[in-house]
Amino acid sequence: MTTPAPTNPAPTSASAASSAAASSTASTSAAVSTGTAVSTTAASTSAAVEKKPASEPPVDWLKPVKGAIEGIGSYVRLTGDTVVWLFRPPVRFSQFFQQMEFIGVQSVFIVSLTGVFSGMVLALQTVHSLRNFGAEAVVGSVVAISLVREISPVFAALMVTARAGSAMAAELGNMRVTEQIDALVTMAVSPVQYLLSPRLWASLVMLPLLCILYTCVGMAGAWVVAVEWLGVDPGSFLSNIEKYLEPADLFMGELKATVFGFLIATLSCHQGYYADGGARGVGQATTRAVVQSAVAILVANY
Secondary structure, three states, rough: OOOOOOOOHHHHHHHHHHHHHHHHHHHHHHHHHHHHHHHHHHHHHHHHHHHHOOOOOOOOHHHHHHHHHHHHHHHHHHHHHHHHHOOOOOOHHHHHHHHHHHHHHHHHHHHHHHHHHHHHHHHHHHHHHHHHHOOOHHHHHHHHHHHHHHHHHHHHHHHHHHHHHHHHHHHHHHHHHHHHHHHHOOOOOOOOHHHHHHHHHHHHHHHHHHHHHHHHHHHHHHHHHHHOOOOOOHHHHHHHHHHHHHHHHHHHHHHHHHHHHHHHOOOOOOOHHOOOHHHHHHHHHHHHHHHHHHHHHHHHHH
């Protein structure tokens, strides 16, 4: 009788272990897949949130008005500080004379050139207009009063604005963006007293003198055109000037020139002193200084 071979239990145990390992691997893969799916879903949700356009802030319609009020306030404050420093020691005469030379002496040529041609054009048109009425003898007084009261202070101030006012704004703006003004503050030197007050003093002194120069060269040009070229009697030309031109006219012109000098210096210094934004900001400040000064001159002339 044949005895059956005993069964080996080892293979059964190995098969069970293999099945357990496979189940564990499958569970791990499922967990990883689930985690990946959750991560992908979260990333998609985040991307959707990021792509959602943000709501734009409301438009501030009063921003230009607020900016204008702030600009006026800073101008008044800086101008007040500059005026106060005019009468406080120490008086920096070197800076004062340097600015007089820059604003006044260096503007002599351009003021003289424009003055000559303004007087010549004014005399030419006046003679042709008055000759139709036989009144060309009064051309001297007409030109003199026009130059003294209106043309000389306005045109001289505009020339100084274009040449010196723009330079003041550009120079101060460059000093601001390169932190030279901050360096003065760290050395316990008031930049208003050191930089702005001498420019204001020089403008107040030199603009009336340039106005007188403009009037003189303008009358010289008018004499050449009216007397030398168009045959107006020189005696009548001079006598009518003496007859109709009064000291009050000269005083009015000088007063206007002084006010215009104040406006040029304060507006140009204000724009340059608060310039920012590098070279572009300095250019914009210079442009604003020239435009604001020119507009202020024409408005104040009225």
